[in-house]
């Protein structure tokens with residue numbers, strides 16, 4: 001049975017696209033068949049994070065009724081399949097966002113996981129992406145404003161009968177006086193699927209002309225290791241020995257670079 005996962009947040013810039021892209025590849029590395037969809041149709045970032053060249057036709061053309069969904073599926077890095085959104089400013093008009101759930105359902109027979117990256121806030125595009133999901137994960141940074149917006153997103157998800165199932169706490173170790181994972185879990189009343197540390201490598205990745213997702217380029221960096229742990233947890237598995245070992249080395253490296 002396919003699992004359709006939407007990463008939502010409320011607050012912008014918390015790491016939804018980074019997590020959707022890299023977690024999708026991590027699941028593929030664990031032998032799952034994965035389709036990634038950019039449902040952030042106005043501020044499309046997924047194909048950029050995946051290092052994919054711009055695509056001639058996109059989800060925008062499908063939502064405008066000018067292309068078939070099967071025609072906008074591209075091969076992405078690490079063996080995932082990808083439906084990108086348009087990077088062009090001219091491509092926002094006349095999009096029927098209500099088509100997203102029906103479009104995703106049409107593809108559900110071909111995949112183990114369909115992962116949707118969606119926009120910040122609770123606009124029509126985000127609501128449509130949440131409505132399409134069998135599981136909504138809320139990405140949160142460990143500070144009050146991010147949590148407040150995440151709560152609003154959870155409430156909106158429930159209002160439209162979408163299913164918020166868990167949280168992911170990202171960029172841990174970056175904010176002063178940050179709120180602990182356990183306290184965020186209590187406030188959100190949702191289980192945590194894991195924390196991802198703030199990791200410079202995630203940002204440094206954009207300094208290069210050709211972007212390769214961190215999970216492929218730097219599998220041992222702390223953020224990659226944390227994402228692999230979350231992927232294991234989503235599959236109901238304990239992290240493998242290899243993941244545990246790379247996590248230990250990442251921790252050691254961080255310890256020495258601090259001193």
Ligand SMILES: Nc1ncnc2c1ncn2[C@@H]1O[C@H](COP(=O)(O)OP(=O)(O)OP(=O)(O)O)[C@@H](O)[C@H]1O
Nearest residue numbers: 012013014015016017018120171197198199202203
């Ligand atoms: N764990 C992390 N450590 C360091 N930087 C991170 C981490 N996760 C994400 N980032 C960086 O934070 C920025 C925002 O990430 P991203 O684009 O994934 O967020 P988003 O929630 O999708 O944003 P938006 O709401 O604009 O769509 C990017 O520059 C990304 O490289």
Ligand SMILES: [Mg+2]
Nearest residue numbers: 016017040045
């Ligand atoms: Mg994004």
